[in-house]
Amino acid sequence: MREKIDSFMKAFGMAEYPVLFRYTDSLPEGTLLPPEGKHVCVFALLAKTRAEGRPVAFSASRFGCRGGGYYLGFLDAPREGIEYFLSCGIPGKMEGERYIKTPELARAKFAQMPVRPAPKEYGLFTRADMPHIADEPEIVIFFAAPDPLAGLHFLASYDREGEAVTAPFSSGCGAIVAFPLAEAERPEPRAVMGLFDPSARPYVQENLLSFALPYSLFCRMAENIPESFLGTRTWETIRKRIRG
Numbered sequence: 150m151r152e153k154i155d156s157f158m159k160a161f162g163m164a165e166y167p168v169l170f171r172y173t174d175s176l177p178e179g180t181l182l183p184p185e186g187k188h189v190c191v192f193a194l195l196a197k198t199r200a201e202g203r204p205v206a207f208s209a210s211r212f213g214c215r216g217g218g219y220y221l222g223f224l225d226a227p228r229e230g231i232e233y234f235l236s237c238g239i240p241g242k243m244e245g246e247r248y249i250k251t252p253e254l255a256r257a258k259f260a261q262m263p264v265r266p267a268p269k270e271y272g273l274f275t276r277a278d279m280p281h282i283a284d285e286p287e288i289v290i291f292f293a294a295p296d297p298l299a300g301l302h303f304l305a306s307y308d309r310e311g312e313a314v315t316a317p318f319s320s321g322c323g324a325i326v327a328f329p330l331a332e333a334e335r336p337e338p339r340a341v342m343g344l345f346d347p348s349a350r351p352y353v354q355e356n357l358l359s360f361a362l363p364y365s366l367f368c369r370m371a372e373n374i375p376e377s378f379l380g381t382r383t384w385e386t387i388r389k390r391i392r393g
Contacts, residue, residue: 150284153371154277160379161297162388166278168198169286170326172269173206180204180273183213191217191322192352195274199292202279206271220323222267232256246348258318263331272326288329289367291360292353296391298342300379301360304370305340307377313366316342321349325361333363340366 158166181203183189191213194205212218219227228234230243232255238245249255277289291301305313317328324343332338343359344350362370378384 150286151277153368156371156374160374160388161300162391163291163293163297164392165199165292166276168195168290168292169275169277170288170290171273171286172267172271173273174270176206176271176273177204177275180206182206182208182211185211187213189213190349190352191221192349196352198274198276202276204273204275204279206273208271209267216320217322220264220320220327221272222265222327223272231259248347262319262323262327264323264327265330286364287333288326289362289364290325290329291362292344292357293360294356294391296387298358298360300384300387301340302342304373304377304379305362305366307373308369309337311337312339313337314340314342316345319343319346321346321359325359329361329363333365338363338366 154166157163181194181197182205183194191207194213197203198205207213207217207221207223209218209223212221212223215224215226215228218224230239232252233239233243233245235255236245236247236249236252238247249258274290275286291297293301302314315328315332317324319328321344324341324346328341328343332341341359341361343361344353344357
């Protein structure tokens with residue numbers, strides 16, 4: 150696992166290591182969990198993982214926000230009246246985010262969300278350069294600016310006839326957990342671009358999006374690095390710009 154991670158970091162010239170996600174029944178020492186009963190965005194906590202390397206975990210009783218608890222598989226629904234919350238709201242009762250035009254359309258979108266129940270007690274995020282990483286995570290998550298994002302997109306597509314990247318309408322946490330987990334079940338899994346969610350964007354830098362890979366796709370891409378465009382003069386020009 151570490152060798153594959155290092156090959157990505159070198160080929161892309163990236164300074165920030167990806168974040169790994171897996172379900173587990175035990176946690177590394179020093180893992181941060183959200184306070185029970187307190188609303189905290191998943192990405193606010195992941196900032197600790199990204200910047201400090203501290204593991205972050207979520208569970209059925211400590212999920213940060215109901216949306217995060219839902220997309221990580223710990224809750225049956227994100228919140229009561231979610232179709233109104235995402236659309237027009239309810240006058241005098243609930244302000245709507247106006248991300249979806251009508252409650253009916255919001256219900257239809259939620260009926261298609263690929264959320265599965267969490268198979269273990271915790272959903273754990275770790276940084277890929279830390280000693281407590283697993284040999285085989287379920288998802289590898291890059292937080293990437295346009296230049297490395299372009300490279301990741303083209304590498305995912307390098308040996309594919311069909312589209313290898315999808316960018317679904319989703320919450321930020323759905324795009325880094327629920328959708329990649331669903332892609333992992335496909336014969337030809339795709340990478341998932343995300344962090345288009347305006348509610349999640351205040352917790353990340355303005356020039357970043359997420360690029361989440363099922364682990365099998367990450368391994369496939371790592372094998373393709375040596376013979377791909379990442380060794381060309383074209384990419385070297387971009388890599389120098391990434392490194393600054």
